[in-house]
Amino acid sequence: MKSDQVSGLMLFALAVCVWWLNRAFPVGSLSDPGPGYVPLLLAIAFGGIGLLIAAFGGRSEPLLAIRWPEAGRAAVILIACAVATLALERIGYRLSIMVFLVFFLGVVERKKPLVVALVAAGFSLASFYVISDLLRVPLPRGPWGF
Amino acid sequence: MIETFNSLMMGFSVAFQPQVLMYAFFGCIIGTLVGMMPGLGPLAGISLLLPATFGLNPIVAIVLLAGVYYGAMYGGSTTSILMRIPGEAASVMTCVDGYAMTQQGRAGPALAIAAIGSFFAGTVGVVGLMLLAPTLADFALRFGPPEYTALLLMGLFVLAYMSGGSMLKTLAMAVLGLLLGMIGIDAMSGYTRFSFDITELGDGVGIVPVAVGLFGISEILLTAGQPEPPKVQQPTLRQLIPSREDFRYSAGPIMRGSLLGFMIGIIPGSAHIISSFVSYGIERRLSPHPERFGKGAIEGVAGPESANNAAATGAFVPMLALGIPTSPVTAVMIAAIMVHGILPGPMLIQQQPDLFWGFVASMYVGNVVLLVLNLPMVGLFVNLLRIPYAYLYPCILAFCILGCYSVSNSMIDVWIMLGMGGVGYVLRKFGFDLAPVALGLVLGPMLELSLRQSLAMSGGSYGIFLERPIAVVMLALGLLLLALALKPVLFKGRDWRSKVGLDDQAG
Amino acid sequence: MKRIVIALVGVLVAAAAQAQETFPSRPITMIVPFPPGGVADITGRPTAAALEKILKQPVSVANRPGAGGAVGNAAVANAKPDGYTLLMALSSISVIPEADKLFDRKPAYALDQLAPVALISADPVILVVHPSLPVKTLKEVIALSRKQPGELSFSSSGVYGALHMPMEMFLHAAKLKMRHVPTTGGGPAITQLLGGHVTMTAGGPAAISGHVKAGKMRTIVSWGAERHPNYPDVPTFKEQGYDIVYYIWAGMFVPAATPAPVVKVLRDATRQAVADPDFKNQMAKLNSPVQYLDAPEFAKYLDADARRLAAVVKIVGKVGG
Numbered sequence: 001m002k003s004d005q006v007s008g009l010m011l012f013a014l015a016v017c018v019w020w021l022n023r024a025f026p027v028g029s030l031s032d033p034g035p036g037y038v039p040l041l042l043a044i045a046f047g048g049i050g051l052l053i054a055a056f057g058g059r060s061e062p063l064l065a066i067r068w069p070e071a072g073r074a075a076v077i078l079i080a081c082a083v084a085t086l087a088l089e090r091i092g093y094r095l096s097i098m099v100f101l102v103f104f105l106g107v108v109e110r111k112k113p114l115v116v117a118l119v120a121a122g123f124s125l126a127s128f129y130v131i132s133d134l135l136r137v138p139l140p141r142g143p144w145g146f
Numbered sequence: 147m148i149e150t151f152n153s154l155m156m157g158f159s160v161a162f163q164p165q166v167l168m169y170a171f172f173g174c175i176i177g178t179l180v181g182m183m184p185g186l187g188p189l190a191g192i193s194l195l196l197p198a199t200f201g202l203n204p205i206v207a208i209v210l211l212a213g214v215y216y217g218a219m220y221g222g223s224t225t226s227i228l229m230r231i232p233g234e235a236a237s238v239m240t241c242v243d244g245y246a247m248t249q250q251g252r253a254g255p256a257l258a259i260a261a262i263g264s265f266f267a268g269t270v271g272v273v274g275l276m277l278l279a280p281t282l283a284d285f286a287l288r289f290g291p292p293e294y295t296a297l298l299l300m301g302l303f304v305l306a307y308m309s310g311g312s313m314l315k316t317l318a319m320a321v322l323g324l325l326l327g328m329i330g331i332d333a334m335s336g337y338t339r340f341s342f343d344i345t346e347l348g349d350g351v352g353i354v355p356v357a358v359g360l361f362g363i364s365e366i367l368l369t370a371g372q373p374e375p376p377k378v379q380q381p382t383l384r385q386l387i388p389s390r391e392d393f394r395y396s397a398g399p400i401m402r403g404s405l406l407g408f409m410i411g412i413i414p415g416s417a418h419i420i421s422s423f424v425s426y427g428i429e430r431r432l433s434p435h436p437e438r439f440g441k442g443a444i445e446g447v448a449g450p451e452s453a454n455n456a457a458a459t460g461a462f463v464p465m466l467a468l469g470i471p472t473s474p475v476t477a478v479m480i481a482a483i484m485v486h487g488i489l490p491g492p493m494l495i496q497q498q499p500d501l502f503w504g505f506v507a508s509m510y511v512g513n514v515v516l517l518v519l520n521l522p523m524v525g526l527f528v529n530l531l532r533i534p535y536a537y538l539y540p541c542i543l544a545f546c547i548l549g550c551y552s553v554s555n556s557m558i559d560v561w562i563m564l565g566m567g568g569v570g571y572v573l574r575k576f577g578f579d580l581a582p583v584a585l586g587l588v589l590g591p592m593l594e595l596s597l598r599q600s601l602a603m604s605g606g607s608y609g610i611f612l613e614r615p616i617a618v619v620m621l622a623l624g625l626l627l628l629a630l631a632l633k634p635v636l637f638k639g640r641d642w643r644s645k646v647g648l649d650d651q652a653g
Numbered sequence: 654m655k656r657i658v659i660a661l662v663g664v665l666v667a668a669a670a671q672a673q674e675t676f677p678s679r680p681i682t683m684i685v686p687f688p689p690g691g692v693a694d695i696t697g698r699p700t701a702a703a704l705e706k707i708l709k710q711p712v713s714v715a716n717r718p719g720a721g722g723a724v725g726n727a728a729v730a731n732a733k734p735d736g737y738t739l740l741m742a743l744s745s746i747s748v749i750p751e752a753d754k755l756f757d758r759k760p761a762y763a764l765d766q767l768a769p770v771a772l773i774s775a776d777p778v779i780l781v782v783h784p785s786l787p788v789k790t791l792k793e794v795i796a797l798s799r800k801q802p803g804e805l806s807f808s809s810s811g812v813y814g815a816l817h818m819p820m821e822m823f824l825h826a827a828k829l830k831m832r833h834v835p836t837t838g839g840g841p842a843i844t845q846l847l848g849g850h851v852t853m854t855a856g857g858p859a860a861i862s863g864h865v866k867a868g869k870m871r872t873i874v875s876w877g878a879e880r881h882p883n884y885p886d887v888p889t890f891k892e893q894g895y896d897i898v899y900y901i902w903a904g905m906f907v908p909a910a911t912p913a914p915v916v917k918v919l920r921d922a923t924r925q926a927v928a929d930p931d932f933k934n935q936m937a938k939l940n941s942p943v944q945y946l947d948a949p950e951f952a953k954y955l956d957a958d959a960r961r962l963a964a965v966v967k968i969v970g971k972v973g974g
Contacts, residue, residue, distance in 0.1 A: 004577075007577075011322075022339075033598055035335045036339075038593075038594040042321055042325050046322065049314055053312075070368060074368075074371055074571055076366035077366065077370060078367070081547065081567075082207060082564060083478060088551065097547075099602065100544060109537075111536065117197045119541075123541060124544075127544070131548065135492070196689045197698055200698060200935075287848040288848060291848035291850060335810040343758075343759045346720070348720025348721070349719045468847065470843060478689055480840075484939060489862045489863040490863055491863015491864050491867055492867040492869055493863055554859050555717050556717070602833060
């Protein structure tokens, strides 16, 4: 498999999903398009383009030639962000961002503990102060009001 | 003419009052700082500051907000260039070549040219606003749904025409953006589409979380896991300043971008993103070295940045001359003066001359302030890059989460940003260019709505697009561009793309 | 030992009682379900500022825009009912659940999840036409529309939106058919009319005032129960023999399960707040007439309004379906 063949087929599959979801909405007519009209057109175009990419993709680099050396780290980053996001409205902004930074600087990047503590505390407190106290945008606080 | 001059002098007498001057300055600084936060752009900036202006007098309030607006536009381009994080839709194009320049250690010239281009475009915009506001405003009103449909179609055709790599892949990404734009409540029928029962998706997917995710987060995902941390670029002092060659390359794009941006800016609606895309496309076509685009061409920063700033000023034309909000940003500004009992409307300039002329004069002042403020700061900003990446990226991530959340206090926006980061990462691995997604997302809902509005106006007849001269001209132009773009594909003709070896996968 | 425990319990109970009595003891958040600068926002902010002075606790405004107000309304409907989360909602609050029902959607919230505290302001909308249209009165509008059925068009702030509902009331009452061009808000709706792309629209008195004075649009009739003080020459539908009334109003709500004593504190505070000179001044500048109603009367008003609007939603039915 070549990379473009794979990505083209992925796009085609997505187009089929959109078409499937779009069946719930009336398409209307050419002179009076309904809510499903434009999405249907787009799904057809998307699927068509996907197939064309796959069809002309014979000369692209093989799928296996794409290396994913950073995928592990990327997954760690996304998961850590997701955890921080979940924590945000539960334990408050300052605490979750502090933990988030400690995790990255201390565990992932293995920096010196003192520096880690300073950056994590400084960043979360300072950004909270600017956004919440100066700009008066209420940021989430934890159950302890912090 | 004399009258305009006298009015302008009166405006300057307002703008140079110490209090007004101070607020203009203050606004520019706050705006720059807000704009530099990833995820916070001009709209977020002035929305956050709007309540603070309720206690001020209307002139000061609007001057402050205009300063914030300008500053945030500039601040947004700073993060686009340094970190590949767009603060708003229009900065997406700046990310491409601006960040490539940063990677080559040329962040200094990129930032400086962005500042100079913004200054020039802002000045052109203000002059246009001052001299032409009433005339242009009437022209702007003639843009109804059919004209708007034609404009948006033209924008999409330009995209096909300017696509750098594989045209199919570019179109696929544009359609993906258009599809993302279908999410949410359909304004014409009230159906909620593709929202998976998430109420927050009713208004659709916001451009800021998508752009921050696709560009900023995906970049971090690609970079942070590299076995070797990215080299810290240590530009020498000379490298901070644009060379004579940089200026020579940028002069044309800045001028063209300013004019183009201003014209698109006065059209009601929020299609300003088109101006930066079209400017980028034009510059690439006009350039003798189109292959440099996407790899750190300074024209690719100068043109779109100028276009986007001129469009921002152009948007004030209908706001001040007619008193109608034509974009979310001007809607907030109108609210700021309505709070003080000033009713927006076509009589605003006559009834509140000191407001109008004070505003115009303070835009001149604001432009100068920004230039003076930011050129010396270029060195400082570039030094941000000296922070080791291991410290920089966790902080950028935290900023992105904070920025996306605080715009509308919405967790969903943060999730969209993270999801788009993952999607963008995979797509980039497969060699897709992501800028068209942003364009499609912004244009999608507008295109669908204006098409269906046009048909509602005409009772279902497509003839409406052929009865209106502006729409006809734009459609013809768009089709011409599309034909030119397809020519090499259909006739296997040789054009610049094959010359530079980009045509390999064009199909 | 026993004594100490009793004493401790006593202290705790007293403290708890104290806490009950001294609502509010920490900052209050007022949720505005629209972006900054909208009617709800510019009504909510002066109200919050006035409440702050009376309750002696910060009242901060948080914008939770989305889905025509559904996101913010739902956020408060599902918030902790302790009185520390308020909602400044617009009349659309009763339309959203109806539209959800119509489309078989999972409802974002139910109206009975929210308890009314006070009505703050109410403004009728006014029918305006493009000056090129050769009509000056409601009769002429209707006559012209009968002569060209389905040819006249109107713009609105979106289907089932605040400016669509009154037009449908009118069209239904007068048995007319017109082309509907929905837009994405009140501003764009007016822009369409100014450009002559539609022939009429319903507009808020403050938003159209400048354009009417400049002769860019012509007023025909108002949906108010009586004539609007700023438009004494504009007749009402009632005067013209149509029993239709429509106001865009802004009112304060709390989650339905909020304890009565807490609601009482908020009601009393709001009553004082609307009498505050700063507040009055601010609202006068906005050209937004204060229409204060306390909770019981507001509940009645809301009930009538909700029934009226539900009927209109049913008449309109699914568009394009």
